[in-house]
Amino acid sequence: MTRIPCVLMRGGTSRGPFFLSSDLPRDTSARDAVLIAAMGSGHPLQIDGIGGGNPLTSKVAIVGPSQQSGTDIDYLFAQVNVEKALVDTAPNCGNMLAAVGPFAIEQGLIAASDPETRMTILNLNTGKRIEATVQTPGGLVSYEGETAIAGVPGTAAPVRLAFLDAAGSKTGRLLPTGALRDAVQGIPVTHFDMAVAAVLAAAGSLGKTGRESPAELDADRDFMARLEALRLESGQLMGLGSVAEMVIPKPILLARPTAGATISARYFMPHACHTAVAITGAVCIAAACCTEGTVAHDLASLPEADAQGRRLLVIEHPSGRTPVEIEQDPGTGEIRRVSVIRTARRLFDGFVHIRDKVA
Missing domain, CATH: 3.10.310.10 (Diaminopimelate Epimerase; Chain A, domain 1)
Structure with missing residues (x-):
């Protein structure tokens, strides 16, 4: 040995x-x-x-x-x-x-x-x-x-983590297809690459509420097969080629939040639903919420930014809530820094x- x-x-x-x-x-x-x-x-x-x-x-x-x-x-x-x-x-x-x-x-x-x-x-x-x-x-x-x-x-x-230049982590572009939203298999989605390459969709567009437990989602084999088919097609559109043996892009289902949160999310790894949310996924979701025209922005309850362009977003997930601080240029909207606290x-x-x- x-x-x-x-x-x-x-x-x-x-x-x-x-x-x-x-x-x-x-x-x-x-x-x-x-x-x-x-x-x-x-x-x-x-x-x-x-x-x-x-x-x-x-x-x-x-x-x-x-x-x-x-x-x-x-x-x-x-x-x-x-x-x-x-x-x-x-x-x-x-x-x-x-x-x-x-x-x-x-x-x-x-x-x-x-x-x-x-x-x-x-x-x-x-x-x-x-x-x-x-x-x-x-x-x-x-x-x-x-x-x-x-x-x-x-x-x-x-442990404080500040993502300094997270856009285009795998595709080289914040919007890999060049569009704020696309249609994949008739479903409106946003292809977004900030810390992780992901395909974002409203839970309702796939017949879900966005409040289901990971076990409920994983057990719905028809839904999981449909989600994987969407992911495979999105991988091609994002320029990643065949992603059948890759864990990106990550599918993320989004829904309107409850009081005090910014958005509700179900994050897939990709063949099982995360019991919480990946931190790169939280960074991606938060950045998409702050990008007007995305599926995430439409569903988000955004707090006001301060004079420096900072705001604290709260992402709901199956295990609770994860706060993410976004700093955007007040003039251009460019995301300068995304910070999270972990242990x-x-x-x-x-x-x-x-x-x-x-x-």
Whole structure:
């Protein structure tokens, strides 16, 4: 057996092993084979690995010192399929991103400051930069705090993530088709690429209320098949080619919110409904709400922006609410920065054991 050092961490509402890039094979195929074996993919319970048998717990972060000037840390996210031997590195994961800063500090990749440490992370999946602020009183990472996030029990120290240049994460354009809305299979949609490439639709246009539980949506096989057909066609329209083996674009159903929120969302991963909302998805939804002419804007209850063009949006989802701060240029409407608060925790560290024939 080959032993590979790793740290299991919770980032936001996701969980998975964190590896130093130097501890994994450089060859992409060899690296993916190691990740598949480590997670135990190819079995619904991932019984022969450390995956959790769910897309939210079958994620991997690969971290190393940045090779690009102006950034501190390189971060590659890998979504490892639960039941198939597949690894997808097309999208970023904003929840796992929350644990990248603490991991980098504790692994000695970056020096900590007192009382907090700010760093710039380059997401290698999208080529986009994120500024992370980690609580480090006395120069040590603190996981204890009073911040609560929907979908995670208890409270913890806040990790602030500011997406600096998130537009066009995979397609190179905020509006991949050049239009604020398109019709796909007779359904009005907005193709939008901010932190993640997504196809946004009103829940009512697919016969849903937008208030259904994830289990109810997943159990409606006719609906899920229709949603996948829409996603495949949208992938072509967005210039992504065949997306049958990719997890983007993400389908997102939207509905009018209840009091105190901006919009209600059901986010798909893409073949199951998220029990909360991905952070990249929340960034995408919030930005679309602030873009006049989109499906999201039509359904949103937008708060007024302040003099600097900042406003706090609140996204409803199955586990509660996620706040997102948007900063837009007051004159042009260009989105300058999108910020969210997450939490993270180190769960255990040690070695994952891989059969020699794999490694």
